[in-house]
Amino acid sequence: MREQLYFCCMKIPVVLPFPLLAPGSVFPEPFPEGAILTVDKPLGWSSFDVVNKLRYLITRRLGLRRLKIGHAGTLDPLATGLLVLCVGKATSLIEQLQTDEKEYTGTLTFGATTPSHDRERPADATYPIGHLTDTLVQAAAQRFVGDIEQTPPIFSAIKVDGRRLYKNARRGDEPPPKARRVHVDVFEVGPLRPVASEDTPVEPVFLNQKGAPIRLFPDYALGLQCDFRVVCGKGTYIRSLVADLGAAVGSGAYLSSLRRTRSGAFSADDAWTIPQLEAWAKGGLEANVTHG
Secondary structure, eight states, X not given: OOOOEEEEETTEEEEESSOBOOTTOOOOSSOOSEEEEEEEEXXXXXXXXXXXXXXXXXHHHHTOSOOOEEESSOOOTTEEEEEEEEEEGGGGGHHHHHTSOEEEXXXXXXXXXXXXXXXXXXXXEEXXXXXXXXXXXXXXXXXXXXXXXXXXXXXXXXXETTEEHHHHHTTTOOOOOOOEEEEEEEEEEOOOEEOOGGGOOSSOEEEEOSXXXXXXXXXXXXXXXXXXXXXXXXXXXXXXXXXXXXXHTTSOEEXXXXXXXXXXXXXXXXXXXXXXXXXXXXXOSXXXXXXX
């Protein structure tokens, strides 16, 4: 008989055919044939860095040579927040979980654009911002609610001719991605404010030097920023949404920071941190395993 887990996030009851191993639980022995974990991805880590970290921790604990693990939705290296990870037979749920509605919060900057639509690359053009008002920006954002056509960034995990775009882009080969239809339920933008100079470093910060280095470049110091919240469907690129908003208001824009706060009924508030996972795999947490 399959294990079932009943849990509630945002007061939405959910039934899963595999246990959710939540923070505060002991490492289960025997380990279930399938399990789900949610992790708060750190800044600078790729989604596969997190997958590989969890695989290493579990296989080392169980003495296994290999273990099937996957995630239900990529997060860019410069984003933080919720990753839903499926272990063992729970990987059969990945396609289903990828279709879940997702929620993001973050900060965008008007007045400049970058090739990557975020801070992984420096600004390649600047634009006037004197005409921007809260009313103008908020009205423009509503034009991107509903079913929209969107072109993914060249720095993305989409495959073209069997190779992921970000691998081509980080090596200087940039085949153009094709536009596709996505759905946005909510695009809220907050009041405009100047870029805080004390928060803007002069030089880029190296976040990850595995393979092609991941760098965080300074924000455009003369720009205007605002916070935002997006609720959207599968396949929506927040970087492209931000870039399209900047083009719509005639000022250019790029993504300064991004956090995934929710995917379906899973919340980043209830996710493991990497140090918690490390302690869990070593048996350092108190027992509190949830089963159906």
